[in-house]
Every structure is written in C-alpha cells, then in structure tokens.
Amino acid sequence: MADYGHELLFGTFLTPVADRADRVVELARLTDQAGLDLVTVQDHPYQARFLDTWTLLSVVAAVTSTVRVSPNVTNLPLRPPAVLARSVATLDLLSGGRVELGLGAGAFRDGIAALGGPRLTAAQGVDALEEGIQVIRAMWAEEGGTVRVDGRHHRVWGAHAGPAPAHDVGIWLGAYKKRMLDMTGRLADGWLPSNAYAALDELPAMNAIIDEAALGAGRSPADVRRLYNIAGTFTGSGGSFLRGPAGVWVEQLAELTLEQGMSAYILASDDPDDIRRFAAEVVPGVRELVEAERAAVDLPRAAEVSTRDDVRSASPATGTATSTAAVAPARIRGGNPALGVTPTPDDGVRLSDVRVWDETARPTGPAPDPDRTYTPGEQATGRHLIDVHDQLRQELAEIRRLIEEVTAGAMDPGVARSHINTMTMRQNNWTIGVYCESYCRIVTTHHTIEDQSLFPHLRRADPRLKPVVDRLEQEHHVIHEVLEGVDRALVAFVSEPEGHKALRAAMDLLTDSLLSHLSYEERELVEPLARLGAH
Structure with missing residues (x-):
C-alpha cells in the first residue's frame, strides 16, 4: 500500500460509563489538555450502563477548547438520519467546527429492536446506511432547499435542509465486510476500524477494496482518511503490536502510516496515565518519524x-x-x-x-x-x-x-x-x-x-x-x-x-x-x- 499523505491525528476512545460520568468528562479534559486531537465515545443506546452519546459529546465540547469530538460509531438504526444531521450540525456550530461523524450500520439487533428500532438483516443495514448518508449530506446543504430521498429504509420527502455545519464534517464509516468497505471507498470521508476486528495482516486487503471502490467512483483513494482504534500496553518486549515501551509504539504506528496509509490513531483506554504517556511519548515520536520520511521522499x-x-x-x-x-x-x-x-x-x-x-x-x-x-x-x-x-x-x-x-x-x-x-x-x-x-x-x-x-x-x-x-x-x-x-x-x-x-x-x-x-x-x-x- 502507500502513505496517503494525510495529516496525523491522535485521540482517545473513552467508555461512557454512567456511574462514573464525571470521570469520563475529566478524561476528555485530559485529552484536550494533553494536546491530542480527538475525543470519541461508542454509541450503544440500548446499553443501560452507558451515557447517551450525543448528550455526552455536547458536554465534552463545552468543557474543552481544541479537541474534535465524534461518536465511534453512531448506531444509525436508532438515530434517524435527518434528525442526526441536525444534531451534528448544531453541535458543530456551537463548538466552532469541532465535530466529526463516525457512522455504523448497527450491530446488536436484539438491543436495537428492544428500543423500538428496526430489526434489519446485515444486508438491509448496509442499504439503510447508504440511504442515511444521502439524507445526512442533503440536510447539510449550504444552499438550503428541500430534501427528497425516497429510500426503502429512510424516506425524507419535503424536509428543509439546514442548518449547515460550521465546517465540512467528515463521515467516517466503521466497516469490515466487502460491501461496507466498498461503500467507504465510494461515499465516505474516512474509514474507522478497530484493531480488535481489523488486524494488521488484514489491513492491506481491506485498504485495497476501499481504493478500488474509490477509483471506480471517480475518486482518489486519498479522499478517504484511514483511522484506527488501537489498544495496547507499555509493558512487554515489543514482540507483539503495541506491547512494549513507547519507542515500540512510535516505530509501529509510524510504519502503519508510511506503509498502510493509516493516519489517525485513537487510543482505547480509560487510564489517565496511558493517555498522558501516549500524548507525551508516542505522539511526538510518530509525528517526527513520519515527517522525516515524508520529507525524504517528497520529490517529483x-x-x-x-x-x-x-x-x-x-x-x-x-x-x-x-x-x-x-x-x-x-x-x-x-x-x-x-x-x-x-x-x-x-x-x-x-x-x-x-x-x-x-x-x-x-x-x-x-x-x-x-x-x-x-x-x-x-x-x-x-x-x-x-x-x-x-x-x-x-x-x-x-x-x-x-x-x-x-x-x-x-x-x-x-x-x-x-x-x-x-x-x-x-x-x-x-x-x-x-x-x-x-x-x-x-x-x-x-x-x-x-x-x-x-x-x-x-x-x-x-x-x-x-x-x-x-x-x-x-x-x-x-x-x-x-x-x-x-x-x-x-x-x-x-x-x-x-x-x-x-x-x-x-x-x-x-x-x-x-x-x-x-x-x-x-x-x-x-x-x-x-x-x-x-x-
């Protein structure tokens, strides 16, 4: 594969545990204070132990100053796309353009159905997601106008577009299977997998599907940012991925950028010491290595x-x-x-x-x-x-x-x-x-x-x-x-x-x-x- 040249981003993937709500917000503050770029949280509305994602992200945006916030990823079957589009745009306007949108087709069908959501098959979920993206983009139209999307799963007919977000909000898809990866290449601004479900040896094939789909849609593969949810420890010898000292993390993440095109690393940890060490020891090293390698090959x-x-x-x-x-x-x-x-x-x-x-x-x-x-x-x-x-x-x-x-x-x-x-x-x-x-x-x-x-x-x-x-x-x-x-x-x-x-x-x-x-x-x-x- 190749380095797509995207700006490097680093962030946290926090667990929105309701009985420790204050601590979740403090970890988001720490992410901001440490100079990281993103605060993300999962979206499982059927999970009674979790805070509501959009309410939490609104509070996080209010108590931070520079970090972007994003669901990781939104459960679309329980978030009607037209209403979701307005929620995203509103928070983006209020935060000064600091919102991105991670989207997923929705897993845990029983939980979705228990909250009154549709019980979709995997194939239907992918179809519904594609229609949802169409609705969301139409609702964000800067020129306003009337939204008409006549889909099988999402029908928005006659709604007025707006408000438009403060900046071009990225739509990042959590995708692993062929059809979802293909949709990512055709329609999305980013790909947001987790290392637990998209291992290192699977990335080249997945990236290739996205690249082919992008080219087939008349886009450049570089139009799709590659993000990666990661987890690891700072102990160990470095024989496994992200199991070793900070220097091991630096080398491995820099290589992922230069060889596989990944350019945003989101640390799944609720340990403040891990977050501090990630920000202080790993992030600067990765930036330096990638910058040096890019400078070395940045010639006609x-x-x-x-x-x-x-x-x-x-x-x-x-x-x-x-x-x-x-x-x-x-x-x-x-x-x-x-x-x-x-x-x-x-x-x-x-x-x-x-x-x-x-x-x-x-x-x-x-x-x-x-x-x-x-x-x-x-x-x-x-x-x-x-x-x-x-x-x-x-x-x-x-x-x-x-x-x-x-x-x-x-x-x-x-x-x-x-x-x-x-x-x-x-x-x-x-x-x-x-x-x-x-x-x-x-x-x-x-x-x-x-x-x-x-x-x-x-x-x-x-x-x-x-x-x-x-x-x-x-x-x-x-x-x-x-x-x-x-x-x-x-x-x-x-x-x-x-x-x-x-x-x-x-x-x-x-x-x-x-x-x-x-x-x-x-x-x-x-x-x-x-x-x-x-x-």
Whole structure:
C-alpha cells in the first residue's frame, strides 16, 4: 500500500460509563489538555450502563477548547438520519467546527429492536446506511432547499435542509465486510476500524477494496482518511503490536502510516496515565518519524528517477566512468503498463574498475503475462519496492556528499561514520533484503523476519523465481561487504597517505554495486510482488 499523505491525528476512545460520568468528562479534559486531537465515545443506546452519546459529546465540547469530538460509531438504526444531521450540525456550530461523524450500520439487533428500532438483516443495514448518508449530506446543504430521498429504509420527502455545519464534517464509516468497505471507498470521508476486528495482516486487503471502490467512483483513494482504534500496553518486549515501551509504539504506528496509509490513531483506554504517556511519548515520536520520511521522499517522480545521475556525479570518480550497456537487459521486465509502475533501468555506467559480481550471469524470472491486469492494491505492492529503493538512492547520494566533505577536510571521518551508521542502508540486514526489512515487518505484526520473510514466500508462491531469489540473496551479502569496505576506508583515511583515493574508490564501488543491484531487483520482482503479494 502507500502513505496517503494525510495529516496525523491522535485521540482517545473513552467508555461512557454512567456511574462514573464525571470521570469520563475529566478524561476528555485530559485529552484536550494533553494536546491530542480527538475525543470519541461508542454509541450503544440500548446499553443501560452507558451515557447517551450525543448528550455526552455536547458536554465534552463545552468543557474543552481544541479537541474534535465524534461518536465511534453512531448506531444509525436508532438515530434517524435527518434528525442526526441536525444534531451534528448544531453541535458543530456551537463548538466552532469541532465535530466529526463516525457512522455504523448497527450491530446488536436484539438491543436495537428492544428500543423500538428496526430489526434489519446485515444486508438491509448496509442499504439503510447508504440511504442515511444521502439524507445526512442533503440536510447539510449550504444552499438550503428541500430534501427528497425516497429510500426503502429512510424516506425524507419535503424536509428543509439546514442548518449547515460550521465546517465540512467528515463521515467516517466503521466497516469490515466487502460491501461496507466498498461503500467507504465510494461515499465516505474516512474509514474507522478497530484493531480488535481489523488486524494488521488484514489491513492491506481491506485498504485495497476501499481504493478500488474509490477509483471506480471517480475518486482518489486519498479522499478517504484511514483511522484506527488501537489498544495496547507499555509493558512487554515489543514482540507483539503495541506491547512494549513507547519507542515500540512510535516505530509501529509510524510504519502503519508510511506503509498502510493509516493516519489517525485513537487510543482505547480509560487510564489517565496511558493517555498522558501516549500524548507525551508516542505522539511526538510518530509525528517526527513520519515527517522525516515524508520529507525524504517528497520529490517529483522525475527527480527521483534522475537520482542515479545525482549519485554518480556527487564526487569525482577515481577513474574514467565506463559503460556496461552491452550487458544491461534489452528490455525492462515488469514494465507492463497494467502494473502502473516501471522498474528503474540500469544506465550501464560504472565508476570503478572492480567488479564484485558477473552481471551477465544474473538469472531472469518468468516473463510477465502481457494480458494480465492488476488491482490498485496489487499495483501499490509493486510500487512499494521502488519507493523503498528510491529512499536508498537518496541515502547513497547523501553518503557521497559526506565522503566528499571528509576528503575536502570539512568533516571529521568519525562524524561521517556516525551519520552513515544511522541511515537505513547501514541498519538494514542485507542478508534478508531491504524490502522485507521495511515492508514485511509491519504486515507480519513484528513476527521474526526469518519466519515471515519475503524471499521464502516468493520461492513457495512461484518456484520459477528461485534462481532469481537465490542470486539476489547472494548479492545482499556482497553489498554488506562493500558497505563494510566504505567504513574501513573511513577509518584508514586519517592514517594512510593515499587514504583519500581508497575512500573514493570504496565509495565508487558501493555506488556501482548498489545501483546495479537495485535495478536488477526491481526488474525481476516488481511484477511478481504485484502478482503474488508480499506475504
């Protein structure tokens, strides 16, 4: 999948327990004071132990100043949509535009029927929700007018629209099944699932349904914000999702944003210490990581493709650059237009006289089916490999810049080593691959990479890929050694008379080997990843 670029939001999901009403309000105040963005509460009107959601949200809006409030999610069968629309608009006007609308089709049919609501089947509930959205949007029309919706479950005929809310209230759907996810893509402003019912390994498929539906409706997938109700503990080793120190939470939530497009995290907890820690330790870290990653890739695609030229010209070559165009592939494998992405070609230019492998001996995988089509989700999986590689190409250009400063005497070699060692390129375990380190980790809920790695999956899914995967793994080991060579050259630079030449030679060799490898990996794996998935 991909990062949809939405502003990050963080909030709380509070339990509206009636016998502790004051405490619920205080937790909402704490959410506001801690600098979080949202206060949300569930809506189960048939639950006698709970406060009424809309009355509670009105009080919360009155005692807070910045947080938005939202039901999580509204039980539509017990909230007539025309009346609900006016309740939402009224509170939005009174709160200065701080209301959003989480909506659901309604579960617990016996409870709904006990309060006099309709006993709908699951299919009827979905139909009624779609009609309800139509009614709500019509009632919010800024130009006013008469509302006429002649539905099977909701008929509003002749009502006057208004009042309009103070801002464009988002309609966020709690959706899990195919029809609801499809409706989310077609009609909603946001998707609001809970981790308990939409686990990490289910998110890619669910997101893909939403994306396809959005595209089919003439919308962009980015038109739908992805929110996530989460729960966890700050104890544990980090081996499971949100079970560990704040740093584990930061890493996992940032990856969810960058890899799965989730952009709002709503903490289901009534513990004030958890809320404070979430706000003080987790939220700033997630924002910082996501901001840094977005800044690193926020370049026009044309500039990304030209990174190869930037890298090669970042410092003088040790000799004359040569071309290996004769051994470069005659066509770009995986460049099927149906994929929506094109692997980065190898330009054949080499800066070093050293060859760490024989490029002519590289095996190729099966030729792509020219008639196959790919869903948006499949296209995104293929594109992700290129996105990860483009980040590494940017890092390579940065390393060359650092080396040039060292050789010019403008930077201490130790400082340069410290910078390089914090980069993704240095931290990745090349024996299992950059792509898997970055991507598989999130979709397997931080299970061990060795157990759930990309390459074994590809070997199993299509045995024809085995020679390619074996070769790629061999090249990963070589790249690791080449990186070690750069580090050794930095250490030797201060003590050897010809240290600057050795350092530049090591950097040229890294440039040649890394860029060649990344192009080869894209050429062979972009299409299989789209076709077979990443796990």
